[in-house]
Amino acid sequence: MRAVAGLLSGLIFGLGLVISGMSDPAKVLNFLDLAGHWDPSLAFVMGGATVTAFAGYRLAWRRPAPLLGARYDLPASTRIDRPLVAGSLLFGIGWGIGGFCPGPAWTALPLLDPGTLAFLPAMLLGLWLGTRIKRPLASRPKDTTG
Template sequence: MNKQPLTLLASYVAGLLFSLGLAVSGMTDPARVVGFLDVAGNWDPTLMFVLGGAVITTFIGYRFVLKQPAPMLAGRFALPSRRDLDTKLLGGAALFGVGWGLSGYCPGPAIASLGGASIPLLAMLATMVLGWLIARRIA
């Protein structure tokens, strides 16, 4: 049986659920992220609760899913095997954090916000793609 159409459908549904969750939780509003980072001013704890919900859901879900012999639409699980921290990982994480803090967007909410595109959003997406291209060149 060809699983490619089912895999495509499952990917679409997962992306749709993810973007709906971001929209419902208000995470497509960059002011929420900036408000979370403003611990000395008008702090907004919303992001902490959204992240907490995601961590709890993932913690429970992984325990159930990884007891299965294989994923439903793949031959095996594709889990990361590296556990070391290197300069590239730490540098990339720092750059990601700085970009997130400056723009208020991370890639998921930025793409989910494309329906109401603004100049700051498009600038963030353009620089994200540029950073990705530069990283591929120097990797």
């Protein structure tokens, strides 16, 4: 049941991306182009998503556990460290260059746009490489001499 709920949630999210036009990388790039043909519609989509998520989290956290799980899966760490900042920078740079983040890239795949067809394999390769690079780094002993 949890997998079905995840699939339905993903389909609703993807439908929202398509309806809002966020599966079009030109929309994102025009939002980032403050000196050119700036398109503020992405800000309204993000604002609507923020309000919806805020309300949804407030309702969900009133429950002792999620509907389809034994406990909430929350991050163990709240530290802002070098890997978090580096990953955020890479994500932002890639988003600014290509106009895609993972969700909209998948929703744009059926259009067979050359940019999408180049971005998705590169994204998957980057995810695969990231796990290969991060695994040995995580197993190294930490220097506690500080």
